[in-house]
Amino acid sequence: MARTALTAVAASENGVDLDAVDQAAELTDGNSFVWTATRRYYVNNGDDASLTVTFQTPATVGASALAVADKAVVMTAGQRKVFGPFGPEYRRPDGTVWVDYSGTTPTGVMVAALD
Numbered sequence: 001m002a003r004t005a006l007t008a009v010a011a012s013e014n015g016v017d018l019d020a021v022d023q024a025a026e027l028t029d030g031n032s033f034v035w036t037a038t039r040r041y042y043v044n045n046g047d048d049a050s051l052t053v054t055f056q057t058p059a060t061v062g063a064s065a066l067a068v069a070d071k072a073v074v075m076t077a078g079q080r081k082v083f084g085p086f087g088p089e090y091r092r093p094d095g096t097v098w099v100d101y102s103g104t105t106p107t108g109v110m111v112a113a114l115d
Helices: none
Strands: 031-034 040-045 049-054 069-077 082-085 096-103 109-114
Touching: 031 109, 040 049, 049 082, 069 082
Parallel strands: none
Antiparallel strands: 031 096, 040 082, 040 109, 049 069, 049 096
């Protein structure tokens, strides 16, 4: 399978109902979203186990092209978080950010890219 691309949800004066986010995380191949300097990423770990969310950083630094470490965050069962904004070190050559998930085969994990 391929990485699942997310379309950003636009915030408005009426707000964004985060309980209504209905995009399930692609737990096998990960998700992607188009990078912008102000974009946020919402994760609702609706599972009964911990989940690690990893934002890949394809960037390198210096003459030796040392890799910038990926950002991995552990979320406990039932926890919700909004991540971002993301610096340009997260932007892949195609202009997207890649997100991966690992844990004990979590279910009920909902995600959204937020503007």
